[in-house]
Amino acid sequence: MTTPAQGLHTHVLDTLGLEIAAGDSPPGQVLRTDELAQRFDVSRTVVREVVRVLESMHLVESRRRVGVTVRPTEEWNVYDPQVIRWRLAGSDRPRQLRSLTVLRSAVEPVAAGLAARNATAEQCAALTECALGMVATSRGHQLEGYLRHDTAFHRIVLNASGNEMFARLGDVVAEVLAGRTHHQVMFEDPDPAAVTLHVRLAEAVREGDAEEAERLTKEIAVGALHELDVLAP
Amino acid sequence: MTTPAQGLHTHVLDTLGLEIAAGDSPPGQVLRTDELAQRFDVSRTVVREVVRVLESMHLVESRRRVGVTVRPTEEWNVYDPQVIRWRLAGSDRPRQLRSLTVLRSAVEPVAAGLAARNATAEQCAALTECALGMVATSRGHQLEGYLRHDTAFHRIVLNASGNEMFARLGDVVAEVLAGRTHHQVMFEDPDPAAVTLHVRLAEAVREGDAEEAERLTKEIAVGALHELDVLAP
DNA sequence: AACCCATTACATACGACTTATTCAAGTGGC
């Protein structure tokens, strides 16, 4: 249970973050720093640093004479990749995956349209390569390999959009894809239709066809949402 | 210059965050905790807590025997409202505003469509009230009042979408609107066309017309982008 | 009901010790 951990801080932070994100320690719950110090067998210094980080993520609020109180979900910094990872590991993964996928369905089509206009030759080449990789790993239970190519594919599109905010969603998308692969929210082999769409999207971007790129990405997103409806309760 | 600050931690964090976001302390720059402690005249304990928070925002990386190194821009958690505020206060505000507005143009139309389907009666009423408030403050240099209604309006739409990720972008949108109002990236009176669009959007949401809501929001976004092109270098 | 004070738990500080990392000197082999 106790991760070897590349640092006490990391271990305590991860454990607490997971607990809070999972819903143990419900909102309003108060944690005491010295209790935490005892529980993890670390100094209060370490605990305080952890609390400060959790506070910066708006997961908790620390007030004098009252303790460290867990904040309500609506106030969390849900775009923090770390928070996303914690939540995806917890019990409301289905709803979380749905929220994130809806976000993707809004952002990625626009990003793909921009990518079709702005992508460099290198990016187009990398995109095609990823698409081919997806085809190659789309059969025979090679989910890990498929995930790697899929993640890279979407990351390239987001980067190629030229918009920094889109580019930084690469991590979020990566977490979503990894989450659904590693938590059985996926068939044994990926949907063939999705693979085809990715190949065509790579083409559309290469040819600079923004409208087609946007349309195809929307289709990918709709597919992903539908898959969630089928596989997640 | 030295803010009284409701805490040493807050003061140091804000100062360092601003410096890094502004581009002084360029990527690769190394900071030493001892030096920082001296410079701010605080203990190393405080500095370490600040560093841990900056680290959680991926602004810096702390390694033994090396120091605290500033990470390249592409790795920052640019969705952290705090980071956004720091960056908007800095020198590349124009580009930042543009990135964020493009993000809005992707997200808000979809959110508005969902809001048209999901908004409660209360939300519809609040929306209409905000729209009326915007009309009332759209003339005679009442930018502050207009900003307040505008911010509330978009926040309601994002909340009414029912999607948590959208809802949490309310803060981001608020920062953008505040940023452009407070930094002269706006005419003396808001664009009348924009005001009308907001009124019609409130109507569309109330009537549950998702497509119209989406279309109108897109128009609002296009207008905002165009305004940026005119007013920001 | 309004005020005051003791308690409590975080906030800040300091100093000693530990550990990982780096850089360079030293060693040996070829």
Added chain:
DNA sequence: GCCACTTGAATAAGTCGTATGTAATGGGTT
């Protein structure tokens, strides 16, 4: 003489324990 590998000293962050400051709370007093 040159390269590769080992060793060790220096360095700066990591961890800890403790002491003191400080604000918020809750109860008791008037």
